[in-house]
Amino acid sequence: VSTPGDYSVAVTNSFGCIDSTAVTVTENPLPLPQIAGTLEYCAGAMTELDAGAGYDTYLWSTGSDSQMLEVSSPGMYSVAVTNSFGCIDSTEVSVAENELPQIEITGIPYYCEGTSTQLEVTGTFMSIEWTDSSVGSTLAVSNPGVIGATATNEFDCTAYEEITIEAIALPIAAAGDDLDLDCEVLTTSIGSDQTSSGPEYIYVWTGPGIDATNENTYQPTVDMEGQYSLVVTDTVHNCVSEVSMIQVVDLAFVPVVSLEVMDELDCETETVTLDASGSHTGPEVIYSWRDGAGETIAEGSEQMIEVSEPDTYTLQVMDMATGCNNEDSADVTENVDIPLAVAGDGGHLNCDILSYELDGTASESGTNISYSWSTTTGQISGGGDTATPEVTQPGIYLLTVLNEDNGCEGTDEVEVTQDIVAPMANAGEDQEIDCHSESVTINASGTSTGSNIVITWGYAGSSLTQNGLIFDVTDPGLYSLLVENTDNGCSSTSEVLVSLDADAPTGVLAEFETPTCFGDADGSIVVAGVEGGTPPYLYSINGEAFTGSPSYQGLMGGVYNLIVQDVEGCEYEQELILEDGNDLQLDLGEDQFINLGDDADVDAIVNVDPAELLSIVWQAQDSVDCGDCLSFTVQPMTTTDYTITIMDENGCIKTEDVTIFVDRPYEVFIPNAFSPNGDGVNDILSIFTGNDVSHIRSFLIFNRWGENVFEVYDFPPNDPGFGWDGYDRGKLYNAQVFTYFAEVEFIDGEVVLFKGDVTLMR
Known part of the structure; x- marks a missing residue:
């Protein structure tokens, strides 16, 4: 029976008996096992399988009867389970083993x-x-x-x-302590025993004294100053030490020897100083001085010594701390040469030769040579410290020539003599002239004479031709006598006074009235008084007959010769000057030339303050409306004469004129071509004129067929706004030739017709 239900059976035995029975068949469920758990595991580990709970019995393919099964090998695993009904069922799974990383x-x-x-x-x-x-x-x-x-x-x-x-651990690089070189220690070994050592180490030195021969040495020897660095490398582990540095200082130096001879042995200097103060100094510096024979003359810390002999001296400067030394030599020279002194030739003084120049130029000369002159009886007026002094007195003069370099002196002397004996001058007794005795005799017979004596007379500031000692004179005054000795140039003077009797006229007091204007004959001279003489007086001017009137009228400016005669017939003559009147001057300049329309400046130049002019009158073809002005600007239309008449406060009148010539050049320009292409250059045909044009009456342009293409009337010149731009009825003409007619009115009213051709270019 595989199906649940009620089942019955009838049986018949051998007897043929039949009987039956019935039963109920029940179908129990099978177990449903499921294996749970991770069906994979990592190599070397395991996983656990679970058949589930609630079953009476378990039987794994491995023979295990437990619910749980530990699996450590890959493969198929099955389990059979029995439930409470005794039913058995099974299931299986595959378990995988995963590889480890x-x-x-x-x-x-x-x-x-x-x-x-x-x-x-x-x-x-x-x-x-x-x-x-x-x-x-x-x-x-x-x-x-x-x-x-x-x-x-x-x-x-x-x-x-x-x-x-x-x-x-890093290898140890120990470059050691800083070291010094000097003049005695020329090399030094750098490095320290604290540096790692062994065959596994490589040493690398750098520095100024390191080269291929010692750069990998444990403790190299160097001879140069500078900074040295050491790096040690562990070749087994390739570990590199920190850089270790050492400073090598070269104290060696050349001591500075500055040896200076401060002077020279000479006539003034008995000893000189050898100065080494500019040399190297220090607490352990020794200065050793030697003479020319090599003998030490001083040694110690002294930088200066005194010597008294000329020689070559050597100084050695030694720095005991470093052993460094240096030396230098200097020559001490001696100069005791006496300079040559030559005072020159003697001289002679007289009345002509008041001074004499001594000549010491034959003496030794040079920038180091100085001169000094001295005297006990003479006198040096200048240049006493030169080779050629001036002397003004006789005497013995001593020249001292000094060589300023060595202080040595040379001397010489010269004598200067003198002759200043003056001749005798005696002009004689004073004399007197009166109007009845017109001359007197001057007698200078007491004066020295001889072939070497020159006589000169003077009167009123001038020399007389008279050279004798006795002569007559007619003019009163002071006469001077000069007597000169030509041998020694000495002279003497004397004076004699020739006086005029006080009763004769000796002067006049005149009053002048100058003419009013230059060239006028309305001046006068009036004799207001006469000095000396006996009145009444008569007067004569310019040789006219004597009259008793002291007044002369109607005179022009000039020079007048006046003679006054007193009652005794004694006369006095004097020249009188009558100044001329006011010279009023006026100038309008040169005639002017202008073009029509131009301005001209008319300027009157006067030699007085304009405020002194009482009237200024202008006359011209056209009226001049400027009042009493002296200058104005005009624009004449034709050639015009301008005349000015001025009168000053003295009534003096002056007239002057100037002509302004006016040219009519007709300054009108109309181009013969234009290019209306819009480039801003020569785009418009317009009329250009000068200042002589008033306006353009008309401007007409015609094409080749006589058609009017442009016209404009009554417009100002030089204005492109009234020009033609090449367009007619909104269309720009092609390149061709046009004819124009322009009526131009000038500022003087004249109208001129200009015509011509113009080319439009495109």
Whole structure:
């Protein structure tokens, strides 16, 4: 029976008996096992399968009868379960084993102190996590110890690998303490025993004294100053030390020797100073002085010594601290040469030769030579410190020539004599002239005479031709006598007074009235008084007959000769000057030439203040309306004469004229071509004129067929707004020739017709 339900059976035995019975068949459910759990595991691990709870019995294909089964091998796993009805059923699953990640940690398992080493995980994996929680396939490690990495693949399986990292100490580079070189210590060994040593180390030195021969030496020897550095490399671990530096200072130097001879042995200087103060100094500096024979004459700390002999002296400067030394030599010279002194030839003084120039130029000369003259009886008036002084007195003169370089002197002397004896001059007794005795005799017979004596008489500031000692004179006054000795140039003077009797006329007092204007004959001379003489007086002017009137009227300016005669017949003559009247001057300048329409300036130049003019009158063809002006600007239309008449406050009148010539050039310009192309240049045909044009009456333009293409009337010149732009009825003409007619009115009213051709260009 495989179907549940009620079943019955009827049976017949051998007896043929039949009987039956019935039963109910019930169908119990089968168990439904399901294997739960992870059906895969990572190699080296296991997974657990679960057949489920509630069954009476379990039987795994491995023979296990537990509900749970630990699996550590891949394959098919089945389980049969029995339920409470005794029904049995089974199921199976496949369990897979996943591979673990394959990893390897690579990299240098050590690092140099202060640096790091780089580790890298290689293999098959999805992610890496290091023991310090860092992630990624690489890791920089700067601490010693064990470092591990866990790799996870796509199955979430993990693998772990670790490596031990060691910290390597840096090699020691010890360049040592700073060192010195000097003039005695020429080389030095640099470096220290504290530097790491061994065959695994490489030494690299740098510095001015390092080359290929010693750059890899443990402790090299150098002979140059400067900074040296050492770097040590551990070739096993490739660790490089820190740079160690040392300073080598070269104290060697050439001491400065500054040896100066402060003077020269000469007539004034008995000793000179050798000065080495500019040389090198210091607490351990020794100065050693030697003479020309090499003998030491001084040694110690003294930088100056005194010497009294000419020689070559040597100074050695030694710095005991460094052993450095230097020396120099200097010559001490002697100059005791006496300069040559030559006072020159003697001289002679007289009344002509008042001074004499001594001549010491034959003496030694030069910029180092000075001269000094002295005398006890003579007199030096100038140049006493030159070779050629001036002397004015006789005597003995001593020349001293000094060589200023050595103080040595040379001397010489010269004598100057003198002759200043003057001749005798005696002009004689004073004399008197009166109107009845017209001459007197001057007698100078007491005066020296001889072939060497020159006689000169003077009167009223002039010399007389008279050279005798006795002669007659007719003019009163002071007569002077000069007597000269031509041998010595000495002279003497004497005077004699020839007086005029006080009763004779000796002067006049005149009053003048100048003419009113220049050239007028309305001046006068009036004799207001007569000095001396006996009145009454008669008067004569310019040789006219004597009259008793002292007044002369109607005179022009000029020179007049007046003679006054007293009652005794004594006369006095005097020249009188009557100044001329006011000379009023006026100038209008040269005639002027202008073009029609131009302005002309008319300027009257006077020689007095315009305020002194009482009237100013202008006359011209056209009226001049400027009042009493002296200048104005006009624009005449034709050639015009302008005349001015002025009168000053004295009534003096002056007239002057000037002509302004007016030319009519007709300054009208009409171009013969234009180009109306819009470029701003010569686009408009217009009329250009000068100042002589008033306006344009008409401007007409015709084409070749005589058609009027442009016209404009009554417009000002020089205005492009009244020009033709080449258009007619809105159309620009092509290039061709046109004819124009222009009526131009000038400022003087004349009208002129201008015509011609103009070319329009495109």
